[in-house]
Amino acid sequence: MYRPESLKYTEPMRRVFFFNLMLLGLVCSFSLGAASKLDDASEYKFEDSLLDEELVYPDWFADSFGDLPEALASAIKAGKKGLMVYFGQKRCSYCERFLKHNLEAPDIKNYLQDNFDVVPVDIWGIEDIVTMDGDELTEREYSVFEGTNFTPSLIFYNEKGEQVLRLRGFYPPYKFRAALKYVVEGFYKTESLRQYMARADPGMIFDPDGLNEQDFFVRPPYNLDRRRFKAEIPLVVFFEQGKCHACDVLHTGPMADERLRAEVQKLEAVQLDMWSDEPVVTPQGKRTTARGWANDLGLFYAPAMLFFDESGNEVMRVDAVTQFYRLLGVFDYINNRGYRTEKNYQVWRLSRRDVVRK
Numbered sequence: 001m002y003r004p005e006s007l008k009y010t011e012p013m014r015r016v017f018f019f020n021l022m023l024l025g026l027v028c029s030f031s032l033g034a035a036s037k038l039d040d041a042s043e044y045k046f047e048d049s050l051l052d053e054e055l056v057y058p059d060w061f062a063d064s065f066g067d068l069p070e071a072l073a074s075a076i077k078a079g080k081k082g083l084m085v086y087f088g089q090k091r092c093s094y095c096e097r098f099l100k101h102n103l104e105a106p107d108i109k110n111y112l113q114d115n116f117d118v119v120p121v122d123i124w125g126i127e128d129i130v131t132m133d134g135d136e137l138t139e140r141e142y143s144v145f146e147g148t149n150f151t152p153s154l155i156f157y158n159e160k161g162e163q164v165l166r167l168r169g170f171y172p173p174y175k176f177r178a179a180l181k182y183v184v185e186g187f188y189k190t191e192s193l194r195q196y197m198a199r200a201d202p203g204m205i206f207d208p209d210g211l212n213e214q215d216f217f218v219r220p221p222y223n224l225d226r227r228r229f230k231a232e233i234p235l236v237v238f239f240e241q242g243k244c245h246a247c248d249v250l251h252t253g254p255m256a257d258e259r260l261r262a263e264v265q266k267l268e269a270v271q272l273d274m275w276s277d278e279p280v281v282t283p284q285g286k287r288t289t290a291r292g293w294a295n296d297l298g299l300f301y302a303p304a305m306l307f308f309d310e311s312g313n314e315v316m317r318v319d320a321v322t323q324f325y326r327l328l329g330v331f332d333y334i335n336n337r338g339y340r341t342e343k344n345y346q347v348w349r350l351s352r353r354d355v356v357r358k
Contacts, residue, residue: 045249045253045323046093046097046323047093047323048093048094048322048323048324048325048326049093049325050091050092050093051090051091051092051093051096052091053091054090054091055088055090055091055092055095055096055099057099057120058099058103060113060118061086061118061119061120062074062117062118062119062120066127066128066129066130067129067130068083068085068119068129068130068131068132068157068161069130069132069134069161070130071083071117071119072117072132072157072159072161074117075116075117076159078117080114080115080116080117081115081116081158081159081183081184082115082116082156082157082158082159082164082183083116083117083118083119083156083157084112084116084117084118084119084154084155084156084157085118085119085121085154085155085157086118086119086120086121086152086153086154087121087123087143087146087148087151087152087153087154087155088120088121088122088123088151088152089122089123089124089151090122092151092152093323094150094151094152094169094170094321094326095151095152095170097170097321098152098170098176099152101172101173102170102171102173102176105173107177108173108176108177108180111177111180111184112180115180115183115184116156121139121142121143122139123139123140123143123148123151123346124139124140124143125138125139125140126138126139126140127139129141129142131145132157132161132163143346144344144346144347147343147344148168148346149168149316149344149345149346150168150169150318150320150326150345150346151169151346152169152170153166153167153168153169154166154167156183158183164183164188165179165182165183165188165193167179167320168317168319168320169318169319169320169321169322170320170321171301171320171321172246172321175197175301178196178197178200179193182196192295192298192300193298193300194294194295194298194299194300196300197300198300210241210242210243210244210273211240211241211242211247211271211273212240212247212248212250212251212252213271214251214255214264214269214271216261216264216265216269217238217269217270217271218268218269218270220278220279221279222270222272222278222279222280222281223281224237224270224280224281224282224283224308224312225281225282225283225284225285225312226283226284226308226309226310226311226312227283227284227285227311227312228285230310230311231268231310231311231312232310233266233267233268233310234267234268234307234308234309234310234315234334234335234337235267235268235269235270235283235307235308235312236264236267236268236269236270236305236306236307236308236334237269237270237271237272237305237306237308238269238270238271238272238303238304238305239272239273239274239290239294239297239299239302239303239304239305239306240271240272240273240274240302240303241273241274241275241302242273242275244302244303246301246302246303246321247302247303250303250322253323253324254322254323254324254327257324259328260324260327260328260331263328263331263332263335264331266331266335267307267331267334267335272290272293272294273290274290274291274294274299274302274304275290275291275294276289276290276291277289277290277291278290280292280293282312283308283312283313283314284312285312299319300319301319301320304317304318304319305317305318305319305322305330306318306319307330307334309339315334315339315343316330316333316334316339316345318330329345329349329352330345332352333345333348333349333352
């Protein structure tokens with residue numbers, strides 16, 4: 001290789017060169033590690049029946065039980081960004097997944113501890129809570145008020161006590177890392193989490209050959225308007241995307257079970273690519289595209305399932321990692337019109353414990 005005699009490699013230049021080489025290696029290693037996480041089926045597939053033993057909170061969770069404004073003030077005094085409220089259940093397999101897979105990852109644990117104090121709430125608990133608005137509720141009342149249909153649920157408060165992000169259900173570590181960064185670095189001030197995730201992952205594009213076809217999905221055109229003409233049965237819309245490992249796991253796992261398929265077939269079921277320009281008329285009668293509708297809904301995770309009643313009102317959404325028993329419970333809730341008598345799924349399912357395991 002030709003090299004002019006005038007080009008000299010000084011010691012400082014060598015140091016810079018080797019530093020950059022080392023940095024490149026670290027970046028590549030991180031990227032490969034992230035990719036392996038994305039492709040790790042264990043993050044999306046696990047047994048979701050009730051645990052035999054009760055979960056124990058990490059010892060670094062805040063124990064200043066009861067007063068959220070006081071807990072927030074303590075966090076800010078310690079130089080943190082705000083407060084994270086964790087809603088969980090003692091025998092919830094999704095909570096176990098979150099506590100042991102996400103919060104035991106050293107980088108996540110350290111990043112979370114550096115920026116937030118964490119206050120745990122048992123959604124069936126009877127301890128008193130003082131909310132950010134100063135209301136006094138029990139843990140259970142507070143959980144119902146915040147609409148925590150699925151556990152774990154998380155609410156992030158900034159230094160002003162404002163809710164800046166809500167997460168429902170378990171997300172794999174790489175998604176949770178991104179959500180933390182979204183809050184810590186203040187991206188919520190200028191963009192939605194969906195926009196942030198899409199910008200961070202430009203591979204989210206429409207892939208017409210990448211969706212999992214099912215015989216119970218209705219075909220286009222997608223005129224889902226239920227405002228002008230009330231439907232006879234509820235509607236479920238599957239928002240998915242091409243090259244989606246979690247979507248593949250959903251269809252080859254839970255959706256392959258005949259019990260769940262029988263429940264889906266009781267509804268009008270539609271599948272949309274959340275990044276496509278497929279024309280859609282929404283249940284509320286708005287003309288848009290699949291991408292536009294997903295953007296309006298703020299969807300950032302695939303697969304997501306949204307349920308609508310006969311009049312086109314959204315009554316439930318499942319937009320996190322979800323396994324067989326939780327899905328079976330949700331479809332049972334929808335098909336039995338549980339939303340007509342009880343808006344909170346967790347409360348409703350107590351009466352169905354003999355029918356649904358999760």
